[in-house]
Each structure stands twice: as C-alpha cells, then as structure tokens.
Amino acid sequence: MDQGTLLTLIAIAVSAGIAGGILAGLLGVGGGIVIVPALYFALSFTDMAPGLIMQVSVGTSLATIIFTSLSSASGHYRKGAVDFALLRLWAPSILVGVLIGSAAGGLIDGRIMMGVFAVIAAIVALNMIFSRQSDGTAPRSFSKPVWAGFGVFAGTVSSMMGIGGGTVCVPLLNFLGYDIRKAVGTSAAIGLVIGLPATVVYVLTGLGVDGLPPFSLGYVNLVAAAVIIPLTTVFARVGVLIAHAIPQRVLRLFFGLFLAVTSVRMALDLLRSLG
Numbered sequence: 001m002d003q004g005t006l007l008t009l010i011a012i013a014v015s016a017g018i019a020g021g022i023l024a025g026l027l028g029v030g031g032g033i034v035i036v037p038a039l040y041f042a043l044s045f046t047d048m049a050p051g052l053i054m055q056v057s058v059g060t061s062l063a064t065i066i067f068t069s070l071s072s073a074s075g076h077y078r079k080g081a082v083d084f085a086l087l088r089l090w091a092p093s094i095l096v097g098v099l100i101g102s103a104a105g106g107l108i109d110g111r112i113m114m115g116v117f118a119v120i121a122a123i124v125a126l127n128m129i130f131s132r133q134s135d136g137t138a139p140r141s142f143s144k145p146v147w148a149g150f151g152v153f154a155g156t157v158s159s160m161m162g163i164g165g166g167t168v169c170v171p172l173l174n175f176l177g178y179d180i181r182k183a184v185g186t187s188a189a190i191g192l193v194i195g196l197p198a199t200v201v202y203v204l205t206g207l208g209v210d211g212l213p214p215f216s217l218g219y220v221n222l223v224a225a226a227v228i229i230p231l232t233t234v235f236a237r238v239g240v241l242i243a244h245a246i247p248q249r250v251l252r253l254f255f256g257l258f259l260a261v262t263s264v265r266m267a268l269d270l271l272r273s274l275g
Contacts, residue, residue, distance in 0.1 A: 006223070009213075012042040013224045017231025020064070024072045024191075024232060025239020027170065027184060027255050031068045031232050032061040032163035033262055036117065039224055040269065043213065050273035051110030052211055058105055058113060058162030059202030059219030060228075062195050065164040068232040069191030075240035081185030083178070091193050093148035094165070097155020102198040105160045106205025106219060114270040117161045120168070121263035127171050128256030142176075154190075159198040164191030167259065180248045 016038035020031025039057035048056070076082050105113055142150075150172060158165040166187035173183035199220060206218030215222045243251060 006214075008045055009039075009042040009224060010227055012038050013227040014231065017064075017228035018235050020228065021068060021071075021232035021235025022239040022242070023258070024068045024164065024166075024188065025075060025236040025241075026243045026251070027166055027239070027258075031228075031236075032058075032065055032161065033121070033167055033259065035061040035064060035228060035232075036162040037262060037265055037269075039221075040266075042224075044269075046213060048211055048213065049110075050114075050269075052209075054110030054113050055106065055202075055206065055219045056212065056216065056221055058110075058160070059199065059206060060221045060224050061162035062102075062159070062198045062202060063220045063225045064228045064232055065162075065191050065195035066199060067229045068236050069164055069188055069195055071233040072188040072236040072240060073185070073192065075237050076181075076185030076188050076243075079181075079185065079240065079244055081181050081244075082189050083182055083186045086173075086178075086186055087189055087193075089144070089147055090151045090190070093151025094155035094190060094193050095197060097152035097157075098159045098194050098198050099155075099201065100152070101156035101159035102201035103205065104156075105162075106202050111270060111273055113160055114266055114273070116157065118263045118266040118270060120157055120161060121259045121266065124167055124171050125256045125259035125263060127175070128252050128259070131171075131175070155194060158194050159201075163194075164188070165194045166191065170255065174252075180251055181243060184243055184251075 016035045020034040023034055024031040036057045039060055040053055043053040043056060073082060154165055154168045154172065157168055161167065166184065169187040169190055170183045173186065174180050203218035203220055206212065213221055
C-alpha cells in the first residue's frame with residue numbers, strides 16, 4: 001500500500017467515522033452499514049482481491065462497533081430507551097449466531113458476504129419504508145425458542161455483514177410491537193454483544209492470511225480502526241439527540257432509504273467484482 005492509498009484510506013475512514021457515529025446513535029445500527037462500504041471503497045484502490053477486501057472491511061467495522069455501541073447505548077440508556085429484560089432474553093442466542101456468522105465470514109469467499117449484505121439491506125429497506133408502523137403499545141408475545149431463533153438469525157447475519165445488529169434488530173423489534181425508539185436503543189446495546197466476540201473471531205481467522213494491508217491484526221486493519229473509533233464514539237451522541245427529537249415515521253423512512261441506497265451500491269460492487 002503506497003502513501004497515496006494510505007492517505008485515501010484515512011480520509012475515507014474519517015468520513016465513515018463521522019457518518020457512522022451519527023447513524024449509530026440515530027438508528028442503533030452500530031455504524032457498520034456505512035463503515036463496511038466505505039472501507040471496501042477505500043481498499044479497492046489497492047491490489048487486494050475483492051473477497052479479501054470485504055473480509056477486512058467487515059472485520060475492521062466490527063472492531064469499531066464495540067466502542068460505538070458503548071457510546072450509543074449509554075446515550076439511549078439515559079433516555080430510558082434500552083429494554084434490559086429483552087437483552088437478557090435475546091443475548092445468549094444472538095451470541096450463538098455471532099459465533100456461527102463470524103466463523104463463516106472469516107472462511108468463505110468474501111463475495112458471498114457482499115451478496116448477503118446487499119440482499120438483507122434491501123429486504124430491511126423495503127420493510128421499513130412500506131410496512132405499517134407499530135404503535136409500540138403492546139409487544140407481541142413469542143415463546144423462548146422462537147426468540148432464540150430470531151436471535152441466532154440476527155447474530156449470524158449481523159456478524160457476516162459487519163454491522164452492529166440494528167439493521168436486522170430494529171425492524172424486527174418494531175414489527176414485534178416495540179416502539180421504534182426503544183427498538184433503536186436496545187439494538188444499540190445489542191451491538192456490543194455482536195461486536196466483541198465477532199472481532200475476536202475475525203482476528204483469529206485472519207491470522208497468517210497473505211495479502212492483508214499493512215498494520216492488520218487478522219482481518220482487522222488497525223489504522224482504519226484507530227481513525228474511526230474516536231469519531232464514531234463522539235458522533236454517536238449526536239445521533240442519539242436527533243433520534244429523540246424527530247417523529248418516529250421520519251426515523252423509519254430515513255432508515256429505509258439509507259439502506260436502499262447502500263444495498264444498490266453493494267450490489268453494483270459485487271457485479272463489478274464478478275465481471
């Protein structure tokens with residue numbers, strides 16, 4: 001990686017850190033939905049294989065989510081928007097999914113991860129834009145095995161996509177009857193459950209892999225992480241303030257439109273890599 005490419009990576013990491021932090025607080029998504037495409041774009045200027053670029057982008061994003069989730073969740077906690085009973089119910093099964101998804105993500109072709117990213121983001125975008133908004137007054141009741149299934153799914157997909165869980169958990173919780181703000185706040189806390197173990201797995205599965213960029217620990221690039229983490233941590237608080245100041249319908253539409261744009265961009269990147 002030459003000096004020009006390194007400077008490009010840092011510049012894009014700065015932009016991703018600011019945008020990712022605001023979106024983490026605003027939407028409970030951990031910022032990964034911005035950080036993964038941004039890092040993929042930056043690293044595409046190198047001679048790395050597209051699949052390997054995706055794995056580094058996902059691993060690095062997950063490392064930043066640990067700190068972003070702490071900042072975002074603490075802000076939502078002070079607003080009373082974190083459901084700890086739900087966390088206790090859901091965290092064990094999400095952790096199982098994280099271990100499955102991050103192990104798979106560190107071993108399979110990164111282009112498969114790109115496809116997963118694009119498809120899941122598109123489905124969630126359509127749901128958030130067009131589905132009827134729940135009033136959040138009467139959460140639906142499911143058995144513990146059903147909740148466990150939801151958790152394994154959310155953890156698996158999130159760790160493969162390099163996101164904090166909000167992309168899957170926010171619309172799912174809102175569909176189940178939770179207020180959108182409480183869904184966002186609880187998903188921000190779930191990001192920590194996803195980010196910490198997934199990062200460890202991506203570090204371990206990437207050790208000794210050839211072709212990684214300089215200053216990488218496994219699939220985690222330390223330069224990009226060092227730039228992004230302080231920015232996402234600070235700007236997550238800005239996103240929290242915005243989330244509690246705008247109408248819920250606006251929040252859903254903003255989330256859905258952003259995911260739609262992200263899905264299209266990742267799909268185009270995948271098609272170019274296959275060509």
